[in-house]
Amino acid sequence: MITKILIANRGEIAARVIRTCQKLSIKTVAVYSEADQKAPFVSMADESFLLGPPRVQDSYLNIEKIISIAEESNVDAIHPGYGFLSENGAFAEKCEEAGIRFIGPSAKVMEKMGSKIAARKAMQEADVPVVPGTDGAVKSSDEAIEFAREIGYPIMLKASAGGGGIGMQAVQSDEELIKAFESNAKRAKTFFGDGAMFMEKKLDFARHIEIQLLADNYGNVIHLFERECSIQRRNQKVIEEAPSPFLSGQTRKQMGEAAVTAAKALGYTGAGTIEFLVDDQENFYFLEMNTRIQVEHPVTEEITGVDIVEQQIFIAEGKELSSSQSEVNMNGHAIEARIYAEDPETFFPSPGHISAFQLPEGEYIRNEVAVAQNDDVTPFYDPMIGKLIVKGSNRREAISMLKEALLTYKVEGIKTNIPMLQKIAGHEAFESGNTTTAFIENYYLPITKTK
Template identity: 50%
Template sequence: MKKILIANRGEIALRVMRTARRMGIATVAVYSDADRNAPHVRFADEAVHLGPAPSAQSYLDMDKVIAAARDTGADAIHPGYGFLSENAAFARRVADAGIIFIGPKPHAIEVMGNKLAAKDTVSSYDIPMVPGLDEAVDDPARAREVAAEVGFPILIKAAAGGGGKGMRVVENAEELEEQMQRAISEAKNAFGDGSVFIEKYIGSPRHIEVQVLADTHGHCVHLFERDCSIQRRHQKVVEEAPSAVVAPALRRRMGEAAVKVARSCDYVGAGTVEFLLDEEHNFYFLEMNTRLQVEHPVTELITGIDLVEQQIRVARGEELAFTQDDLRIDGHALELRVYAEDPQNNFLPSIGRLTTYRVPEHARVDGGFEEGMDIPIHYDPMIAKLITHGATRAEAIEKMLDAIGEFHIEGIETTLPFGRFVFTSEPFRSGDFDTKFVQRHFTPEAIAEADAEVSRVAALFAAHLYHQRTQQLSVPASGSPAWLSRH
């Protein structure tokens, strides 16, 4: 493998390129009109223009991406995450073109891309499942029967869904039919598939995911868990590894279950198995993401393993160079997704120009923007990922707070103030939180109060320094007792 085309943009494109360059592999960037001057385009050895800014005409155009790989002589394509990364048809077409797809086989993507198919696939592997109906339902009468069996509240979910779309919590039988029709309609609009199914609603879960890695020689390991419970609109904002509430015995059971899920679909490469963890620490299989996750850096920092490098090695047909017994957890890692969003306005996108963009020096920042660049409206609003590592969770939190204070962004609103709120909050610091953290603890006023407190402390500190320095620099008048006492 001498040359890789990265079928993505921004921070993940740069992330893959850096590892490829360290491995002596040339890289090819692709870009849209909106990303013509983006850092990932300049960093790559070659770059190919795909088309206009809308992703359907650029990053999602399979023909253009595969043609770019052929024209540049790329041996392989790394899809990153998002865009075409979990598209089985794309993986199949890449292979048919004689190019290596750095990711799982199309079958695994296909099976795990549908929640119902995924549940059916892992059903014979003794993996805990949320009680419910593991088949599509569109009949309200049948839905009422299932709800009566598992008990309200229930959760209606899109089979092909993700990101909270096509998902409805139903508290009682009276609202079931209306919520069901809404879920079906939203699923059709978002995914082109209106299939929905029903599960028992677990009210206060933690979202725990396990990183797995498998080669083509039958070896599969897990690289421990990440806690991704701090979310807004069912999408993650803060992640950490390991979880503050997962004890070694539970970690072992969840890891073994994740490996079974990977084996159930003959998985190859890096993937993530997601679980819900209830208040009694019972865990249930949720889904599998058949790609590299946004939050993979926290796993890299606690294990010392470069997951992108492992993806490339596996795609080259190499065996894993380590076993499960070789893996250890080293310290604690945290990640804050820095989005161009306004936390004080329901996390709505904040589009504009980065008039100031200065990153902290003593933290890992995976970013794809530079000062003076515009945040395009066409793509995900994530600007960068801020990651810290410490010997303990408390140390990682303090390093994160220092890094947030050193991260200067002006011109748009970001989730940095929200991050400061999270990492200073008692529920997070104590580890006593779940996926409802935002609903229970966060208000726009909380950021204003936190900012006011930071300003007050800064003012007091400045006054203290001023007083200290004036005392040091003050010189008593000649002839006074103070002057005489010094000589």
């Protein structure tokens, strides 16, 4: 049994994990940087320890310090949340060496899925469709141009070790590709320590749809249906919903089965997500696998009633999955809107002091937040300050609830993307379910340019 967990993360996901631990009567240990000393998650935990200065290299990425704190506080397990060290195989190995359970898959699986090139190959071996692209790393811009001409523009240039849109760029011509190749390779090297780049054909008017998986240590794997995550800015998600308003029942079944087959082929354990691009004919193609809990996991929890963090802990304890695939059902429709401290027109971060903070309330409203009134939003971390989740009996009702909740969501002292979210929620294309990855470009940006 796990009796004490260290959360190697910050903000709303740290608070989220702590709440499930409290429900399970598991003690918690928070770690924090100097910039997060007064953050809500720090006081929520049973114990909390300072990691170091604000920079992530000195705090949330400091493996040795985190392991040292875990050993000193006698924890049984470490939950990595998302981002930071959550998909770092070396961190998982260090936990194992220290006799501490890492709440996630094995380091071997993480390392394979952490490389988008290796992940593509693994999916091909599991007979999961992949987007046409290079089989390995592209070594130079000249080689990239040769391949781009072969498959035809537009193409997506991607960092093999990338995430969060870093090292990723859509390219329309040879000239753009020459500039983009070197700059993105350099950026990937800086952020991930790996500058390897590969290329895929860009699918226009595609949807970004992902399948949530749970897998125990005994070969049992189930999916918790899909999430539609197509509305994105800078290749990062802004609004997610479950289920997708686009998929037919047949495609939903096929995508779920493909994801389960892939997870079994990998020997995957824990919670994970396989992301797909889906074209307008409902053909789906593997995009990447996230070997951790996702930011948008609450919408899946709302329609299935499954606490995914709880399941992660149970799997780490060696328990079998408590439900079979046939016992997992969808109920209603849920939508999540990410609240960012950023300019809603330029998407630039907007750090500063939060002078007033008021959350919407209601029976079917869920708030996951990283801040409180009188907190400071620093420039050191991702600018997401919270997530607003609503659930309705159907999509129309959920959209109505989202609109109302956004009207009463108040953040003063800094700029936020709430005005942007309000425009999206009220747009006829969103209401009709026309939510491709080009939504922001086609529908939102034109509004800001005509103001």
